[in-house]
Amino acid sequence: MADAADRTDTRYHPVDIEGKWQARWEAENLFARKDPAGPEKSYVIEMFAYPSGDLHWGHVRNYTIGDTFARYQTARGRNVFHPFGFDAFGLPAENAAIKRGIPPADWTYSNIANMTGQLKRLGYSYDWDHTLNTCDPEYYRWNQWLFLKFFERGLAYKKRSYLNWCPEDQTVLANEQVVNGACERCGTPVVKRELSQWFFKITDYADRLLDNHSQLDWPQPVIDMQRNWIGRSTGALIDFALDAPFEGENLSVFTTRPDTLFGVTYMVLAPEHPLVQRVREAFPAESDRIQAFVDEVAHESEIDRTAEDRPKVGIPLPISAVNPANGERIPVWIANYVLVEYGTGGVMAVPAHDERDFAFAKAYGLPIREVIRPAEGAPSAELAEAYTAPGVMADSGPFTGVSNEDGKGKVIAWLEGQGKGKGTVNFRLRDWCISRQRYWGTPIPILYCDRCGIVPVRAEDLPVTLPTDVAFTGKDNPLATSAAFVNATCPKCGGPAKRETDTMDTFMDSSWYFLRYLNPKDDGKAFDAADVEAWMPLDMYVGGREHATMHLIYARFFTMALHDMGLLTFDEPFRRLFNQGILTQGGSKMSKRGNATPPNQLLDKYGADACRLFILFVAPPEERTEWNEAGVEGSFRFLSRVWRFVTQERRPGGAFAETDEPVRRVLHRTIQKVTADLDGLRYNTAIAAMMELMNALSGAELSDAAHSEAAEALCQMLAPFAPHFACETWERLGHAETLYRGAWPAFDAELARENEVEVVLQINGKVRDRMTIPAGVSAADLEAMARSNDKVLAALNGKQIRKVIAVPDKLVNVVIG
């Protein structure tokens, strides 16, 4: 590119102005956090970035939506806080270390530097004095502090359970990180392993996570996804008495269909159910046979386990139980279709009214007893499939003849009266497993002492920093390879202790970063109560829908837990959420995993402003759209035309001419529309409206006054979209102050109103004529005009006018028949 000095033309050259304004903004400290007192505060962020290496157009779309929103809020006079940071822990850094021998920290910090440069080049209005990287000890020490708080409250606990294990990444995964039975990150099929891990008690908050949805200004699909994920079911816990050798003990099961209790013909336990091992001990002769089946199921991968056509298999156990409803003895089986993690890990089987139980009973010749019948029609001879629709209870003792919906509550009450069961709710949501056997994360601040057991690190000893003398083999937990890290002293007894070598799930980092943004350099506390009180909750959170059941649930849980600890006064972090639509490339999502296009080339060629404008113009921000760079040219052309218009040589001042009126009407209508569209985040149509305005201005003869009015309004309207361009043209119009705060054009309502309208004349719903008339002509007058219209008279031809529908300023429809 040539220097500005070489040019003789006065055309729009973005490279000449973008660096200049970025430097100016920085020198003026324009984007510094404002005082939250005074006009309404507006805390706006986009979901922070994983430092994967390069920005791609998907990021550009996300951040441009947020920046346009933030800049518009400022233009409207609000006090905006708009920070950015990096979600810097995670596996890719560690994989780079394993594959290329680069320390994870080096890889991460160099990516952060690179991406920060790209973000600055795009001219986003971030307050870089309030940034954070989650891999800094100054950040993660507060993760550890928060972990200790959760531990004190009993919200963090260690337990042994069956967990998702990724053999490739050599770590456990949360349920949320298993996608179609495979590791969300590397795609390797996940297997179940019994392991001892750290959990957060998110299930304590299941009901609140659902109930609070009504307070949130969020896209409904995200709320629906969370509701599905949490999966609340209402039903009953029912106790089935066990026979010898477990007499006196109960087998408790969860069911949503207590109304089918009289139809139970067997019971099924998950192979991992604790009772199974006790049965093996009680029946040594059966032990090997049982264990063989348990092993067979356990070794299936998660993909095989969840396959749709997976056959249901099981074996009977040498024990039986008693149906509390009718005293009947029924067999107890173990089978692969019962999940240990849900409910009690065992079910009562009602083959007549449950598809799974039906298939299993058919396969193993177990009895099928029909106890719900359709309200009308004769009882069927033999069921061909499970009957799961509503009906009337049959062969159900005192409940026979009751509708099954009423029966649910009645059976529960009856069981409660006898102490054999109770109504309850059950959730699909599991506690959040937060420990990972990886290096590049926050060390869990826990010690294991032979004498004192599990001992938390003292708060004053934080941070527990990541050691650098570790070996990355891709197999063992790297922290365990640092003797200096592992060997520690017990703070309770002073004896030798071993450090926990697991690190935290990185979703821990993102669960509270929006609190830390306010005081990222404060080394005395995790966050400042007064600042949090002043700025939280977030007024706008912009990010992708893929976080619906992960980050967005975890962060809500965190906020609720901190609220209950008295650390926050609110319990929902994100008042308003906006999901940008995904950007596809070749039909699939643009992402760091393959098909991403970086913005650099187009930035070089057209500048940041044209790129920003284009990414908002292509589609409504919430819609998925296919990336096609061909259109950037159009945005650049538009800015070039505005440039030429605004930079015309004009004398300042003067009066409006009569001939200005039509164009001024367009201008004021445009200001009205752009304002409304920005309020509704309809950026694509706002830009289209400005283009239409430019088209109207192009051919018009304008007075100096009208030219100046239009030029200033255009600069102001473009400011949130094309900030460098707007600042430069604003300056060239003679303004000394940088165009940023409180500079939004007002529209004259009188001028914005249409004075002349084209009214469509329809005959039997088809357009037959158009009439240009003054706005506001009444329906009665329109009808009279229609009745005397030539086309109507010609169409009549002996027929009659049956009806006339007149909509002022829109149309008249004459129905002839």
Next chain:
RNA sequence: GCCGAAGUGGCGGAAUGGCAGACGCAACGGUCUCAAAAACCGUCGGGGGCAACCCCGUGCGGGUUCGAAUCCCGCCUUCGGCACCA
């Protein structure tokens, strides 16, 4: 299977009960130029007609309405989420 979103020109999209295709891209024709770029002007859903005009057209089939891309019922397709959750 369950929950959700979406289907409109060659392309991205506009119009959410009232002129379908705004705005932009691409394409085509023209002006300017020695030439090119840039810029500007024009054409641009399909069919018919010399023409004024006419007919068809918003995934498919019905319906409501004076009038439906838009509302209702039933399908199809694509995408996202959940899925042996008892």
